[in-house]
Amino acid sequence: MYYNNNTLIYLDKKFVKASEATTDLYSQTMHYGYGVFEGIRAYATKNGTRVFKIKEHYERLKRSCELVNIPLDYSVQTLVDATNMLLEKNNLSDAYVRPLVFCDPNMALTRPKEVSIMICAWEWGAYLGDKHLRLNVSSYCRPHPRSIKIEAKVCGHYVNSILATNEAKDNGYDEALLLDSDGYLAEGPGANLFFEKDGVLFTPQLGNILPGITRATVLELAEKLGVEVQQGLYKPEVLALADSAFYCGTAAEVIGIASVDDTVFPKAWTDTLGKKLQDAYSEFVRQSEKTLRTTTAL
Ligand code: PMP
Known part of the structure; x- marks a missing residue:
């Protein structure tokens, strides 16, 4: 309640x-x-x-x-x-x-x-729980940026998110992954996507996704940790070959992804860049404003 x-x-x-x-x-x-x-x-x-x-x-x-x-x-x-x-x-x-x-x-x-x-x-616990997610690539795509203002957090846009979530759960998965209308990786119904390949992080570029504040925080933390991040347009086939992946969002925080359409990511979570960033994120959000003002960190 x-x-x-x-x-x-x-x-x-x-x-x-x-x-x-x-x-x-x-x-x-x-x-x-x-x-x-x-x-x-x-x-x-x-x-x-x-x-x-x-x-x-x-x-x-x-x-x-x-x-x-x-x-x-x-x-x-x-x-x-x-x-x-x-x-x-x-x-x-x-x-x-x-x-x-x-x-x-x-x-x-x-x-x-x-x-x-x-x-x-x-009071609300982690929105997507702490179990690593089994994703289903959605049959729904994110709305075309010429149909709506994709970078705005508008109530009506969330019918798309609800339909995708329901579909993923009906298909036996934990959560959806939506592509954009050109078939490139976009985002989750309420979270942004990152994936890791050969020690580099990749994330869909802005333009067809909500510019997440957690996404921006992950980018800041990655820079601080010396992790290379590339932003671009990526097809699902690229994600299928990734070593690991995670979602991030205010409600979800940083949460590991176990698989996408039954393709399991091979890297043990404890060894991933996602885990490093998950730890850094949970420490960062609980740093007090006072501590933040007196350190050079972020
Ligand atoms: N994408 C969508 C569609 C979302 O609803 C959210 C949650 N606001 C995010 C990404 C993540 O955004 P943020 O990190 O600002 O919560």
């Missing part, structure tokens, strides 16, 4: 009980998926709660809104402060934070005049 009778959410500059908050059923978001959201994680650190890359997430939220003509009149700092207060009020430290921008009642296919924002949070 995501909330109980005491849980508070942030709704349009007020804190209200989740169980009492209401919305208008004629919202464009409800009917057309025309809304924008984020997924953020907070971690308990030695010096208090750290909401990981909170500015980057709210910058992406604002950019997503701009890209799809949703007017969100909030500064990043206001949203950062609201999030910190929300966590404090709900006594949450290790938590997942979900901001959602949703539109006014309007049944026309026009841009909204006014929008609302809600932020909620709950």
